[in-house]
Amino acid sequence: MSPSLEVGLYVFVLATFLGLEIIRRVSPLLHTPLMSLTNAISAITIVGSILVAGEQKTTLSTVLGTLAVTCSTINIVGGYLITYRMLRMFRKSGKDRR
Amino acid sequence: MIDRAIPLLYLAAAASFILALKWLSSVPTARRGVIVGAAGMALAVAGTLMKPEIESYRWIAVAFVAGTAIGVPMAMMPMTAVPQRTALSHAFGALAAALVGTAEFYLRAPAIDRFTMGALVLEVLLGFLTFTASLMAFGKLQEILPTRPITWRSQNLLNFTLLGLAAASGTYLVARPETLWLFPVFGALALAFGVMLIVPIGGADMPTVISLLNSYAGLSAAAMGFVLDNKLLIIAGALDGSSGLILSVIMCRAMNRSFTNVLFGAFGQLQATTGASQEQRAVRSATPEEAAGILQVASRVIVVPGYGMAVAQAQHKVRELYDVLTKAGVDVRFAIHPVAGRMPGHMNVLLAEANVPYDRLVEMEEVNSDFPQADVALVIGANDVTNPAARHDRNSPIYGMPILDVDKARTVMVIKRTMSPGFAGIDNELYSMDRTLMVFGDAKAVVGNLVKEFAGGT
Numbered sequence: 001m002s003p004s005l006e007v008g009l010y011v012f013v014l015a016t017f018l019g020l021e022i023i024r025r026v027s028p029l030l031h032t033p034l035m036s037l038t039n040a041i042s043a044i045t046i047v048g049s050i051l052v053a054g055e056q057k058t059t060l061s062t063v064l065g066t067l068a069v070t071c072s073t074i075n076i077v078g079g080y081l082i083t084y085r086m087l088r089m090f091r092k093s094g095k096d097r098r
Numbered sequence: 099m100i101d102r103a104i105p106l107l108y109l110a111a112a113a114s115f116i117l118a119l120k121w122l123s124s125v126p127t128a129r130r131g132v133i134v135g136a137a138g139m140a141l142a143v144a145g146t147l148m149k150p151e152i153e154s155y156r157w158i159a160v161a162f163v164a165g166t167a168i169g170v171p172m173a174m175m176p177m178t179a180v181p182q183r184t185a186l187s188h189a190f191g192a193l194a195a196a197l198v199g200t201a202e203f204y205l206r207a208p209a210i211d212r213f214t215m216g217a218l219v220l221e222v223l224l225g226f227l228t229f230t231a232s233l234m235a236f237g238k239l240q241e242i243l244p245t246r247p248i249t250w251r252s253q254n255l256l257n258f259t260l261l262g263l264a265a266a267s268g269t270y271l272v273a274r275p276e277t278l279w280l281f282p283v284f285g286a287l288a289l290a291f292g293v294m295l296i297v298p299i300g301g302a303d304m305p306t307v308i309s310l311l312n313s314y315a316g317l318s319a320a321a322m323g324f325v326l327d328n329k330l331l332i333i334a335g336a337l338d339g340s341s342g343l344i345l346s347v348i349m350c351r352a353m354n355r356s357f358t359n360v361l362f363g364a365f366g367q368l369q370a371t372t373g374a375s376q377e378q379r380a381v382r383s384a385t386p387e388e389a390a391g392i393l394q395v396a397s398r399v400i401v402v403p404g405y406g407m408a409v410a411q412a413q414h415k416v417r418e419l420y421d422v423l424t425k426a427g428v429d430v431r432f433a434i435h436p437v438a439g440r441m442p443g444h445m446n447v448l449l450a451e452a453n454v455p456y457d458r459l460v461e462m463e464e465v466n467s468d469f470p471q472a473d474v475a476l477v478i479g480a481n482d483v484t485n486p487a488a489r490h491d492r493n494s495p496i497y498g499m500p501i502l503d504v505d506k507a508r509t510v511m512v513i514k515r516t517m518s519p520g521f522a523g524i525d526n527e528l529y530s531m532d533r534t535l536m537v538f539g540d541a542k543a544v545v546g547n548l549v550k551e552f553a554g555g556t
Binding site: 001002004005007008011012015016017018019020022023024025026027028029030031032033034035036037038039040041042043044045046047048049050051052053054055056057058060061062064065066067068069070071072073074075076077078079080081082083084085086087088089090091092093094 | 108111115116118119120122123124125128129131132133135136139142143146147149151152153154155157158160161162164165166168169170172173174175177180183184187188190191193194195197198200201202204205213308309312315316319320322323324325326327328329330331332333334335336337338339340341342343344345348434436441442443444446447450451453455456457458459461
C-alpha cells in the first residue's frame with residue numbers, strides 16, 4: 001500500500017466518524033437545509049472537473065470535463081443559494097422575518 | 099510558490115466545510131455556516147484554477163457561465179418543489195463524479211494501478227447509478243412518472259442480476275484495465291441499475307431514498323478523491339456520505355422498516371394482507387363552520403401537517419389560521435413526523451416559508467405526550483403517520499411504525515379531500531372514532547374557510 005493511499009484511507013475513516021458525530025447533532029428542523037448544504041459541499045468534485053476540462057489532453061476528456069464543471073457549478077451556486085434562502089425563512093416567535 | 103499554497107487552500111476549505119456543518123446544528127448559527135461553507139468552496143476553486151496543469155480556461159469559463167445560468171433558477175424554486183430540486187441536484191452531483199471518472203479512465207488506462215482502478219470503478223458505478231436513480235426520483239416527485247410503486251414478479255431477480263453484472267464487469271476492469279471495450283458496458287449497466295432501483299419505490303418512501311442517494315453521491319465524490327489523491331475530496335465526500343447515511347437511518351426508523359425492505363420490498367405488495375377490517379364504519383363529517391365553532395372554545399391546538407398540505411399548497415392558509423388562533427389566545431403548535439412529506443424536514447421548510455415561527459414546530463417524541471392535554475388535534479393532509487393501528491394491530495402493514503398519537507386528543511379534526519385510503523392503501527381507523535370529525539375538501543380551501551368562520555365568530 002502506498003503511503004498516500006494509506007493516509008487517504010485514514011482521512012476517509014476519520015472524516016466519516018467526524019461527519020456522523022456532527023450531523024447527529026443537526027436539529028431535525030433543519031434536515032432539508034442540511035441535505036442541500038451537504039449536496040453543495042460534495043460539489044467539490046469541481047476541483048477534479050476543472051483539471052480534466054482545463055488540461056485539454058484529449059477531446060473526449062475536455063468534453064466530459066466541461067460537462068462535469070457545469071454540473072458541479074449548478075450544485076455549488078444552486079445549493080448554497082437555496083440553503084441560505086431556506087435558512088432566512090426560519091424565525092422565532094415574536095420576531096418578524098428580516 | 100503558488101503550487102505550495104494550493105494544499106493549504108484545500109486544507110482551509112476542508113476545515114470550512116466541517117465548520118459549516120457544525121454551525122448548521124442550530125438555527126441562530128446556521129446562516130453563518132452556509133457563508134463559511136461557500137467561502138471554503140471559493141478558496142478551493144480559486145486554488146484549483148491556479149494549478150499550472152491547466153492549459154486553457156476557455157471551456158472552464160463556458161461551464162461556469164452555463165452552470166450559474168442553470169443553478170440560480172434552481173435555487174429560486176418555490177419551497178413546495180424542494181424535494182424535486184434536491185433529487186435533481188443529486189443527479190448533477192453524481193453525474194459530475196461519474197464523468198470525471200470516465201475521463202480519467204480513458205486518459206490513464208491501461209497504466210493504472212489496481213487500487214486507483216478500484217476507486218475509479220466505485221466512483222463511476224455509484225456516480226452513474228445515482229445519476230439515473232435521482233432522475234427517476236425527480237420524475238416521480240414531479241409526477242411526470244407514476245408515483246405508485248411499480249412491481250412485478252422476478253423484479254428483484256432482474257435488479258440483482260443487473261447489479262451482479264455491473265459488479266462483475268467492474269471487478270474485471272480492476273484486474274484488466276486494458277479491456278477498454280468493457281468500460282462502456284460497465285457504465286451502461288450502472289445506469290440501468292439506477293433506473294430499475296427506483297421503479298418499485300413509491301412516494302411515501304421518497305424521504306429514505308433521497309437520503310440514500312445523497313449518501314451515494316457523497317461516496318462517489320470520496321472515491322474520486324482516492325483516484326486523484328486529493329484529501330479535500332475525500333473529506334467532503336465522507337461528510338456528505340455520512341450525512342446521507344444518518345438521514346436514511348432516521349427515515350427508516352421513523353417508518354419501522356429496514357433499508358432492504360425500503361429498496362426491495364415495495365409497499366404496494368403488502369396491500370393484500372389487509373383484508374381483515376373491511377366493514378364500513380360510520381364517519382362523522384363536519385362543515386368548516388362547525389369546526390370553527392369547536393376551535394373557538396379550544397385553548398390548546400396541535401396541528402399535524404402532512405404531504406396533503408404541500409400538495410394543496412395550503413401552508414400560507416395554515417399560517418393565517420395559526421395567526422387568528424394565536425391572537426385569540428389559543429396555544430397552537432405543529433407536530434412534525436420525521437417522514438411527513440417527501441424528504442427529511444419537508445414540513446419544517448414549508449411552514450417556515452409561510453412564516454410560522456420555528457419554535458412552534460415540535461418533533462414527534464416531544465409532542466406525543468402532549469396530545470392527551472390537547473383540545474383539538476387538527477390533521478391537515480397527513481394519514482398513515484396518524485393511524486393508531488400502527489400501535490396495536492399486528493396485522494397492519496404499518497404495525498410498529500412510530501406515529502403521532504392524535505387519537506388521544508379530546509377532539510380530532512381531519513381535513514381530507516376524500517375518504518380514499520392513504521399511500522399505503524390502509525384504512526385509517528382514526529376516521530371512524532367517535533371523537534373524530536372529518537372536514538372534507540381541498541386543504542387550502544377548507545383552512546381558508548376555517549379562518550373566515552373563526553374570525554367571524556369572535
